[in-house]
Amino acid sequence: MGLLTGSFSADRRRGEKEKEVEDGFSRAEIGAGDDAAGSLLGGKKLIIGLPKKTGFTQFVDVQLNTTNVNQIVKVSGYSIDVFHAAITYLESLRYNISFEFRAFVDEDGNSAGNYDELVYQVFEGKYDAVVGDVSILAYRSNYVDFTLPYAPSDVKMLVKVRHDPRLNMWVFVRPFSWDLWLSITIFSVFIGAIITLMERTVKEDSACKNSPYKKQLSGVSILWLPVEQAVLPEREALVKNCSRFVLVMWLILAFMLMQSYTASLSSILTINQLQPRYVSEHDVIIDPNINVGYHRYSFVEGLLVDRLRIDRSRVKNYPDIKEYREALDKGSRKGGVDAIFDHISHIKIFLKQYGSNYAMVETRHRIDGFAFAFPMGSNLTAYFSRAILNVRESEEMDKIEQKYFGRNHEDYEGQGLSTSSSPDDASSSLTTYSFAGLFMAIGILSLLALTVSESHIWQKPVMLANSYSRRLLISWNFARTSPLEGGSAARRNVDGEGLTTRESNQNIGLEVENI
Template sequence: MDTKSTSEMDHKLLNASWPGKETDKPRGWVAATKERPLRIGIPNRATFVEYVTEDHGTHEIQGYCIDVFNASLRFVPYDVPHRFIPFGDGKSNPSYDELVRMVSEDVFDAAVGDITIITNRTRIADFTQPYAANGLVIVIPNRNSNSGAWVFLKPFTAEMWGVTAAFFLVIGLVIWILEHRINDDFRGPPRRQFITMILFSLSTLFKTNQVDTISTLGRMVMMVWLFVLMVITSSYTASLTSILTIQQLSSPITGMDSLIASNLPIGYQVGSFVGSYLTDSLNIAKSRLVVLESPEDYAEKLSLGPTNGGVAAVVDELPYVKLFLSDRKDFGIVGDMITKNGWGFVFKRGSPLAMDLSTAILRLSESEDLKKIGDKWFCKDGCEAGRHVSDPNQLHLDSFWGLFLLCGSVTLTALIIFLVKTVRQFVRYKKKQRDLMSQYSSATSSTRCAQAVYSFFDFIDEKEEAIKKMFKQYEDPPSIAV
């Protein structure tokens, strides 16, 4: 065969096709093909479903772990056809050890979910680089120390203190307005009136008023205000008593050492490796361990306490605990993290996908996409760094807004009635004054308006008794001799 014929045959050769009709050179391990996609087992969780579960309505596999896996695949330099297969009935959390074992026995090609990387599991399967930091922590009822020079401020939140102080000032001002025209105790030089107003308002807290209210409207406002004060002071006293005595109820658990030595019952999540870790690694008796089905069980058993059929503490992985504490402020973490590990994706031994996905996870983390996925699932209402957590024994404004609304409504109504009554009285006074002295009026309209405004404030400042004398004088003018 000559050179020309050989050249023509070379031009007719097609690209090499590998098994599965793939054009890329194989890597020595067939990961998956479109005809045989990767079989990925996922834990069908019943609790903490934000991480991974199957939607019972649409049968869609969703969760934080699923989004991380799908995002990581974008950084893998080849296509990985796959299908998710739920493991578990969705009514209780499945055994994660069993899921990893099924990967090692070729029931699944891989497993994706909130699967913790621990020694026993790495002996039978390969894990990727951790995509979420993890570790065991201890949760106990939140019993903060409440001693200190300013402990008396703790029964109320800052908002509650602010609104209460504002109402003291408002009530004092309104009572001064209602009593100023008829009560000599609220008259005098401006400085004396101001001091009287402030002292009267504060003295209502101790119900030792040295100044009495005379007007009907003033007494009505005081009756409602004293009722509000009675409820507030009673609640304050009860809360302060609880805060000062709560130290006697504090949990004796300060960390893992005290938890082991206490011989108190310990709760852990069903399906978790925590139970075997506590018994095998820390030599805690199985009789002390209590399996908990849900976050509601956590809260119930911790609230009951070890003496009432509950538990002294719950040991669980940090991501679950963070989600549990996100809307429960009466529990908290105590001590240091017991273990330091992470969550990873599981593959059969020798699978190149474990290495490639590890590289992809690192790139995903560097691009900040990993953080965005976390914000999507766990910061739907906004994540605030260093969010303030109030003491569970504090009284919030939400508990008293009805009382403040009632008091504010009555006070505003009394003030409006007083102003309407005074304005009508002022109009009558000006009308009579104008009728008797119209022949002496030569001021312009704008001047009369300015005088009327000035006269109105003078009129309010005048004693009610003097105003009545003025009306009597205008109604019975002295006779003029002819």
């Protein structure tokens, strides 16, 4: 059988239909008798075609008799259980459905063709339906009818991950951007200068003997103090309450910076170091030195060769996930592949088993999912579609999925990396803007603490201003005494009230000197 990747000619379909009429058998007659309760088939038995798979047997696993390949010993799998659940639902509506499974194999017990050829057997009348991980495709709908999908299935790309080349001996500086490192250094010097300035006037008394900052400002003390207190904070090292307040503010900032640094570095050393080698399918398509793979017997070959225009010499097929892994590990240079295109369901199964060094990358190819195939015009399609809807909305579907894929079947891509963006988007460093509000708040509070602690610095000009204002006020009062009232009387009045103007000025001078 040849590879079928498109629709069949109208003449061939017309000839097949004429042959069916001559033989007295019509595809639509498979669903005859559905008006009678208890039968959808009019006493006929459904012949169900099954794919013979060597890989991804979680969907369909057919075991044949070793002596008679036409005899099936056991059938299991996700698709089979969904089909049985649909049959059970129809039987609950009092419909009796008789069916028989037949594997699509050759004389040696191997698969007789790809999925296109299997589905076409329904059109030719060999099978009354096909059950399996059969994708709903437009060209297949030209000769069969599909039920509603029982499982979603898009085409994704599977690639190996690469370690981030930027992870070198200087990786420890990457959590923070250069401007944040500079801001931390400047702010550290700022805090050290404030604390050292406030502690410089500590006296040599019993209450202050524990302070190591009983000396003048120095570059070493300014730079070393914040670092020392952030690593080994000592409350007794500082005497003034304002200094301790500034130290607490600095420790809060240092704690938040250290926590953010740890989280960012952990992310860089774990998740962000594993980036897909190719972040889009375009990178793979345009490079003639890259080989690509797909699941054997899948329609993806036609997608790669016909739609994406990839040279057939670059396209390779593999039957199971074990060979997927071997091919990806070899790479194109050693005869393997650098990317594999397959159903998302197949890739999730792969990632569940080998997800640590592989990634799933988004593509632009969409399909409707997996479904069962019936002859065109068969009313069984509608019945099974309704059955699938009811099964999917029931707890039975959850049990089936957990049985074959585990509890977290929707999150298999979490084992790898599902991405369509560049690696730089996920590993950006923290910037000064991320902590700008914290820097401003702590800086303002530190300056207020400095203002309170060093009150004697600004009290002197305040007292000077008060003294000079008093002097000006006395001079102004003296100038208001008019000669008409008598100089001596005025002088006596002034003396009677207190000091003379000259004496007042002398006292003001003494006050200024004392300041």
